[in-house]
Amino acid sequence: MKFSYFPGCSLKGSGRAYEESLLPVLSALGVELEELDDWNCCGATAYMAVSDAAGYVLAARNLALAEQKKQDLVAPCSGCYLVLNKCQHYAAEYPDVATRVQETLKRDNLTYKGTTKVRHPLDILVNDIGLDAIKKRVTNPLKGFKIAPYYGCQIIRPYATFDDQHNPVTMDKLFKALGAEVVTYPLKTRCCGGSLTGTVTEVGQNMSYILLREAMRRGANVLATTCPLCQFNLDAYQGDISSDYHESVKMPIVYFTQLMGLAFGLPAEKIGLQRCIVPMDLKPAAALAK
Amino acid sequence: MAIKQTIKYDSERDKSFPQEIMSRPGCEKLYGCIQCGTCSATCPVSTYMDYTPRQLMALTRAGFKKEALGSLTIWLCASCYACTVECPKEIKITDIMYALKRQAIQEGIYPKRFPIPVLAREFYNMVRSKGRVTENFLAVMMFLKSNPIAAIKTWKLGLNLMRTGRFAYKLDSMKQPAKMATLLDKADTGWKGGAR
Known part of the structure; x- marks a missing residue:
């Protein structure tokens, strides 16, 4: 299996552990990702707040690059995944948007038809590769891991392309296949605060606190995420949150791909686990036995 | 304490404003709002907003342009799309928020240094x-x-x-x-x- 790959800005920056774990895990399962040449920013949530037409052109240029290769496009970051999908929906629904996008891209000798499918790695893992094939690859079952599966917003809202919108279960099934325990986590699709954590800190941190506290109450010893911004918000501010809420908040936050890498027996530093600000215990079974 | 007019006359409403917003892609269904408040209830940030999403929809629809564009609400929206997904009238509230943000930036009506x-x-x-x-x-x-x-x-x-x-x-x-x-x-x- 071969796909075009759109890393987006975060997977080359503060979320590089996501890329570092995604590539070897998919490669171990026979999936090859080919990075788009000279990709551009997807536009994220911020661009749409200034200009929608140019926002669609940003997304469409990346889609057009994948179309040239006749490949579906893998977008691991939730923000990119949504924006690319949204561009396709709007171009299909509004002829004005489609015309504007096509005419603009023509100047860059690109054509946009809307034929490329935007895929999320979770979708490929569970629906294309399948849990049985993944199980076969597990050499180091995740014993003692109690995982809170956190999906966040933008991979299931507003477009639920591969999972249930209100109660997504793809990651739940995946972690069970890796030999881990999955805790009940009703806040699995609640917003982490997004960019508010950096702008209106007290609001964003309150939203992160609600998610972290719930994971602790439910007995999780790690929270798994699919999005670099969720990972950052939940991981980077636990010190501030602990002092603001007078409560010891400590919860390692990792990408689902890092947990897969660990179960596949890949060394921790090869799957970016050293990049967690709150470190994860690699052998929680031993801690539980004590 | 500054004394401000708190009640508006009908003549002070900008009646072209809702039309303008509804002409943007994704914003067409604004008039369908039944003011049920599902958006405000699902919104994880509504507790911090000056107008809840339901109130903002009412203000926009009624042509209260200055209030809508000057609100903190449009900026606090974190784009989680919970309201859009739950709206029984299928109004894309998140996209209306975006249209309002763009309008506010162009008209320079937003809290400076915010x-x-x-x-x-x-x-x-x-x-x-x-x-x-x-x-x-x-x-x-x-x-x-x-x-x-x-x-x-x-x-x-x-x-x-x-x-x-x-x-x-x-x-x-x-x-x-x-x-x-x-x-x-x-x-x-x-x-x-x-x-x-």
Whole structure:
């Protein structure tokens, strides 16, 4: 299996552990990702707040690059995944948007038809590769891991392309296949605060606190995420949150791909686990036995 | 304490405003709102807003332009799409929020030095000049233009990011960002509610 790959800005920056774990895990399962040449920013949530037409052109240029290769496009970051999908929906629904996008891209000798499918790695893992094939690859079952599966917003809202919108279960099934325990986590699709954590800190941190506290109450010893911004918000501010809420908040936050890498027996530093600000215990079974 | 007029006359409403917003892609169904409040109930940020999403829909629809565009609500929306998904009338509330943000930026009606619109503008500028975004540089620009003192409080975060190798020391860029900027400006020119 071969796909075009759109890393987006975060997977080359503060979320590089996501890329570092995604590539070897998919490669171990026979999936090859080919990075788009000279990709551009997807536009994220911020661009749409200034200009929608140019926002669609940003997304469409990346889609057009994948179309040239006749490949579906893998977008691991939730923000990119949504924006690319949204561009396709709007171009299909509004002829004005489609015309504007096509005419603009023509100047860059690109054509946009809307034929490329935007895929999320979770979708490929569970629906294309399948849990049985993944199980076969597990050499180091995740014993003692109690995982809170956190999906966040933008991979299931507003477009639920591969999972249930209100109660997504793809990651739940995946972690069970890796030999881990999955805790009940009703806040699995609640917003982490997004960019508010950096702008209106007290609001964003309150939203992160609600998610972290719930994971602790439910007995999780790690929270798994699919999005670099969720990972950052939940991981980077636990010190501030602990002092603001007078409560010891400590919860390692990792990408689902890092947990897969660990179960596949890949060394921790090869799957970016050293990049967690709150470190994860690699052998929680031993801690539980004590 | 400043004395302000608190009740509006019908003649003070801007009746073309809802039409203008509804002409934007995704915003057509605004008039279908039944004021049920499902959006406000599902919104995880509504407790911090000056107008709840339901109130904002009512204000926009009734032509209270200044109140809608000047609200904190549109900026506090974190784009989680919970309201859009739950709305029984299938109104794309998140997209209406975006249309209001764009209008507010163009008309210059937003709280100055408030970090959220500043971040949106700086994001736009960085993409226009580099074609990509480098997160920690973006954060620095946002702080400089909104609240430089708040930046000092983030020193520990910066150190943590450096320690874990998640800090970028130089700006990422496309091969020919100037070409991208030309495309973006072209896309905007003459577009309803475009940035230029």
